[in-house]
Amino acid sequence: MMELIVISKPTLFKEESSLINQLFEAGLQVFHLRKENVDEAAYRKIIKGISPEYHSRIALHHFHSLAGDYHIQRIHHTESFRKERHSGELPENKIFSTSIHHLADRNQIGQYNYSFFGPVFNSLSKPGYKSMIPSHFRLEKHQAAPKIIALGGIGLTEIDQVKEMNFDGIALLGSIWNDPSQAITTFKKALVKCEA
Incomplete structure (x- = not known):
């Protein structure tokens, strides 16, 4: 089974927290804010609009200090933050994720639990953000390496292809938020495909 993560829409919109709660109710395990x-x-x-029972499933990309206020266990380090931070051990009481855009960077992220990699396909949410991998790509797995989550241009029709590429999971953004009225339906269909 492939993991399924949803990343928030980059901009604010009405009823957002309500929709995020519905995604959790529909089976979402990890939400990146x-x-x-x-x-x-x-x-x-x-965060206040999201039911407290789901706070442990939220990953914060910014304002990491809020984690303590809301019992949030997941922290995301952007690629630039990670590179500025250099090294140093990460605390063991949280789940840490990061992002890479080149697979060669996998050797720099050993202490992270998982990493996004992309764009795997041409982005649905960022025009001009083009895929960086060949069409018959297959991810080589490394022992004890962080899980690699495919990101970028993934809609329902691409999920089977991502599975064949051997990724550990997928992250959806544009396919969920480009039409918020269909967000829950799209998510449920994607979850079925990931669990198949």
Whole structure:
């Protein structure tokens, strides 16, 4: 079974927390809260709107200090943050994720639990963000390496192909949020495909 992660829409929108709760109710295990240009108050508002029983499934991309306020166990380090941070051990009481855009960087992320890699296909949410891998790509697994989660341009029709590429999971963004009225339906169909 492939893991299925949902990343938040980059911009704020009405009823967002309600929709995130519905995704959790539908079986979502991990939700990445990533908003590039919003302040801490907006992050707090979203988290407060999410049922506390789901807080442990949220991964924070920004404002990591909020983790303590809301019992959040997951922290995401962007590629730039990770590189600026250099090395040093990560605390063991949290689940850490990061992102890479080149598979050669896998040797720099050994202490992370998992990493996003992409774009696997041309992005659905960022025009001009093109795939970086060949069509017959297959991920080589390394012993004790972090799990690699495919990201970028993944809709329902691409999930089987991502499975064949040997990724540990997929992250959905554009396919969920480009039409929020279909978000739950799309998620449920994707979950069935990932569990098949």
